[in-house]
Amino acid sequence: MAAARLTPNAVTATLAGDTNLKPVVQVVDLRSIAVSGPHAAGPRFRAIISDGIATTQALFASQLCDLARSGLVRRGAIVQLLDYIVNEVQGRRAMVILNMEVLVPECEIIGNPTLPPESGVSNSNSMRADQFNGTPGSTAGSTLSTVARSTNNALVIQRSMAGNSSNMIPRPSDNAQVFQPTVQPSYRPTPNYRNHGTIMKNDAPARIIPISILNPYQGRWAIKARVTAKGEIRRYHNAKGDGKVFSFDLLDSDGGEIRATCFNALVDRFYEAVEVGKVYVVSRGSLKPAKKDYNHLNNEWEIFLESQSTIELCPDENSSIPAQRFSFTLIDKIEDSENNAIVDVIGVVTSVNPSNTIQRKNGMETQKRTITLKDMSGRSVEVTMWGDFCNREGLQLQEMVECGAFPVLAVKAGRVNDYSGKSVGTISSSQLLINPDLAEAQSLRQWFDCGGRDASTQSISRDFTPAASRNEIRRTVAQIKDDGLGMGDKPDWVTVKATVVFFKTDSFCYTACPNVIGERQCNKKVTKSDSGNWLCDKCNQEFPECDYRYLLQLQIQDHSGTAWATAFQEPGQELLGCSARELYMFKENEDPRYTDVLLQALHREYLLRLKVKEETYGDERRVKNTVAKVERVDPSAESRFLLDGISRLTGSY
Missing domain, CATH: 2.40.50.140 (Nucleic acid-binding proteins)
Incomplete structure (x- = not known):
């Protein structure tokens, strides 16, 4: 130690x-x-x-x-x-x-x-x-x-x-x-201390120490650090009632990082006072083990501010404290990252999609925008922006790319997602820096301007299967069975171009736990209790309202045959264009929009990303097809895919 x-x-x-x-x-x-x-x-x-x-x-x-x-x-x-x-x-x-x-x-x-x-x-x-x-x-x-x-x-x-x-x-x-x-019979406080009582309660300023040596056993302490990230105010409900919380990340001149968290009254006291990029002296508070599921910083402790805590702005911002600390991962290495891993990534922005509004798991609407980054590893990755990032950095990036400028973007604290291949998404503590003043950014700019723009790049986000080659695996419905897919130890991932010909409507969703733990919703199935509330066995709590999530059974068809597949929340919402709660309410109220939603999704051609895996139901083993991603067939993109296939075939002779 x-x-x-x-x-x-x-x-x-x-x-x-x-x-x-x-x-x-x-x-x-x-x-x-x-x-x-x-x-x-x-x-x-x-x-x-x-x-x-x-x-x-x-x-x-x-x-x-x-x-x-x-x-x-x-x-x-x-x-x-x-x-x-x-x-x-x-x-x-x-x-x-x-x-x-x-x-x-x-x-x-x-x-x-x-x-x-x-x-x-x-x-x-x-x-x-x-x-x-x-x-x-x-x-x-x-x-x-x-x-x-x-x-x-x-x-x-x-x-x-x-x-x-x-x-x-x-x-x-x-x-x-x-x-x-030797001098006087009793101790008297020095002039620097106001005599309010015992010496342990003196008002002398705490000594500033490095973040790296903070631990729960210290008494009075103070750290001088720059705020590198600030989360939004999150509201929660538990057995003690409703509450609110926000966190911010601190970085000192020695490179030490730690997260500080405020609850309830302290949110009102400190949220407006804390600004990203400014330097503060933070003192007093308790240190508790950091929850690594939600705290990605390299520190085993987290500061929980208390009523006696102080946050004082340093007007002469210390230039010895860096603005941010990065540990960049090359895009090709993200392929090997585990789901939900937190990474820093930097690349050149090659495309920016328009922002669109979607409904989150908690029923609230939010903005979503996707961009593509490429780097010198020969790979590209899809980065998904959520919330304010879409209309802040996202809009700026869109304008730059449309004008022919391809900026360098550094993503601090992005979360890896293996929903379709590997992608990176923003979280509340993420930061996006456009054309940052970093050596890595300068190297990327020089590479891109000197030929990297035209270099062949393969995406790790689309048409990528973790258990197979990086080339897209297209299969027909009949080939899933004929090739024995899903029978191995690991699932097979394939893309099928097919139409949806039937939905089972007797049970298309389930009642889910609405409890939000950190940044994630529980989503476990809940049941009605004797009190009329919804009981979650996992959270061991009751809630007056529940959430609704898709568990959609559908039949797909292409020229080779038909097969059954299951679509959960996000794919189900992509297919039907509305949330499970909305569709459930339409059905309960006998609203004609219920039938309209289902009919509009039928007999349309989709690219369906399927996870194929054999599972056991009772004493019977059967192959289950799970829809991981849904895309409408884009005629232009599909034409390019077919032309690429023809080119590969002709080039082999």
């Missing part, structure tokens, strides 16, 4: 009286000592601290004992001393720590620190490590124990005997060790 760097010569400097150093040191030993007196609140703790070479003994102030009792401070911990005093004890200087911050909760011992002479020598008046053996009389037969009590603002360390027959603690003797401040 990476550790903070220890302050050189910290022990010598602090013992010499430098109380403004705020050194970073390591705890190499930690023991509890019993406390007596009317104000005693439990055992105190004594530590041996090290700067990597020298060591000294230090006593924790009472307000720090909870850190040791809870295990947040233990042997090997690296801490920063924020407030401390040094006392003269029988000719030897010792430290009392008043305030500190845990930087790393546990680490291997750094360097070769030399323990104090008294830590290994039997001396009745020394603060030996083996003397601090818990509370007095904890076990029969114990030898020496040490008792600390408070007298006239001085800390008194007292030795006592814990015998078999008595647990009584004797009164201080002449040999008692008195920790007396």
Whole structure:
């Protein structure tokens, strides 16, 4: 585990009286000592601290004992001393720590620190490590124990005997060790701190630390970072009621990244204040494990802001903090990426399709636009823009391509989809940079202008099957059966040009769970409960309303024969042109539009992308055809496909 760097010569400097150093040191030993007196609140703790070479003994102030009792401070911990005093004890200087911050909760011992002479020598008046053996009389037969009590603002360390027959603690003797401040009898806060109470509640600004060393065990912390992405406000419903949330990503000068998330009242407080591209100092908040299903950043933690959290704008934006951090994946490597993987990709925009309106799974309408990127790997990929991206960057790209300019586009945090081949789609935290000032963009521009424009490129998004060659596999309906497709361990992917001749209408959809988890909807089947609500077994929740999703059985036909296929949500909506909820309502209300929708989809020619796989139904095994993608046949594109086929045939002779 990476550790903070220890302050050189910290022990010598602090013992010499430098109380403004705020050194970073390591705890190499930690023991509890019993406390007596009317104000005693439990055992105190004594530590041996090290700067990597020298060591000294230090006593924790009472307000720090909870850190040791809870295990947040233990042997090997690296801490920063924020407030401390040094006392003269029988000719030897010792430290009392008043305030500190845990930087790393546990680490291997750094360097070769030399323990104090008294830590290994039997001396009745020394603060030996083996003397601090818990509370007095904890076990029969114990030898020496040490008792600390408070007298006239001085800390008194007292030795006592814990015998078999008595647990009584004797009164201080002449040999008692008195920790007396060398300058003043009681600690007073320095002018930099406003005295509002205990030292642990001071208002000193937290020390700015790198994102890479943030962890849940730290107390007060602050990071200085640039906002690289900001998500939209998302609304949710759970057992506690309705709520809202948004997140933003932070990048600091060391390249560390982390996501910060705000809920409910904090959304109102911070959403307008946070702007992409600006630098802020963020402090206070809890760190929790990042949910990797929704958080793609290279950090195991995520910041959850709280009521005491602060976000302060840095007016002089730090130029040492980059605007963005990329880890680009070549398009040909995206072919091997898993579904839902998050990637950065850069390429030249070669085509931009018009934006269109579709209905999302939650019933809300949104904009969708697709573009094509190509790079020097000889591959191209389809990028799908959703929502505001369509009318912002998408419209700008469309205008540039229509004018003959082919811009370079960098996509930050796109999600891989294997819906038809491999494509990349935007998510709420994605960013699109047009002609960015990057070395990769300059190389692409030079390649494209010097011949890459005319270079042969193959798409990984269309007419690509994961289990077969990258060339399109066209099959007739009869060949699916004749060639034994779908009988292997993996499914076969084929494209069939066919018409839809029949829909089963008795059950064309199912009731689905509307619960949104992160950016995804549950979609599991729900059933009516006794309360009249819809119950989801997966989410273990009830909802007053359900969603409707397609489970459409259809018969397809070409010149070679007919076959049955199943179309789920997106393909079903492409075929029928309306959502499953709309069609369900048409049917329930006996609306004539129900029949019109079905008739308009029949006897039209489509290119159907099929996933062919043998499945078991009861004791019977049968091949199932699942529609993965639906496209209307474009006569121009179909003509080019046929001409390419003819060219390949003639070129083989």
